[in-house]
Amino acid sequence: MVRIFLSAGHGAGDPGAIAGGTTEDREMRLTRDATVAEMRSRGLDVTSVPDTLSLKETITWINVRSRRGDVALEIHADAVSNLNVRGASIFYVAGNAQRQADAQLVLQSLLRAVPGLPSRGTKPDTSTGVGSLGFCRQVDVPSMLLELGFITSAGDRALLQSRRKEFARGLADGLQAWSTREAQRQGMTPPPPRSYPVISVKINDQLYNNQGILVNGNASIPVVFLNSLKIDPSKVANFPKVTHRNLEYIKAVDLQQLNVSIKWDNPSRTVILSAK
Secondary structure (H helix, E strand, C coil), rough: CCCCEEEEEECCCCCCCEEEEEEEHHHHHHHHHHHHHHHHHCCCEEEECCCCCCCCCCCCCCHCCCCCEEEEEEEECCCCCCCCCCCEEEEEECCCHHHHHHHHHHHHHHHHHHHCCEEEEEHHHHCCCCCCCCCHHCCCCCCCEEEECCCCCCCHHHHHHCHHHHHHHHHHHHHHHHHHHHHHCCCCCCCCCCCCCEEEEEEEEEEEEEEEEEECEEEEEHHHHHHCCCHHHHHHCCCEEEECCEEEEEHHHHHHCCCCCEEEEEEEEEEEEEEE
């Protein structure tokens, strides 16, 4: 099975950039952890790089464990003196058109999941102030470095902190697509999508046979069903979700905080919802 290595930039006690009462290291670790959880919920093989490693140690750690078909991404937050500068950008090894296309794929997946996050585009690593990026050049498997925004920007910082789940979903979407593409290039079969037990859903006495799924034992319904409960989708924007067969699902129990009654009928394997 192909694997995805995900590293949060600035380890080994280096806080990275500091702004707005937080650090780049902290924000990247939280985002990395949320992304790993999202990817594992999809059945993807993702490996989180230990936070105690320096950049050199991170590269060695990945190289020892990686194999053909794997990919690696390191996430950072940028910082500049101009507090108005915003936006996400992704760096790839210069002169590699294939990697540039991969970078575009990953960046666009993130931007789709996080409306309001400006794009600063895909960039060769030679455009950085240091002239090249070790993570893009010294990791044996295809690798890129993604700047999720500017920690020095109040707008980007607030977006990252308040919509972390959307960042995680966007990163998971991009990494899944990139990993699948790389596996196909290597003549490998990408892992099949995770399957979930099917359940029925009953909303306000309307039965939908085999339209729900069980995710780790939690009855989950398609987000599109929220209209039947007269729930504005914006109210669940920050709720955990799982993507399965191109549909987003949300745990039924999470809807209780929106005045929805939830019951479970075990004989028929049906989750029953009604607006209070």
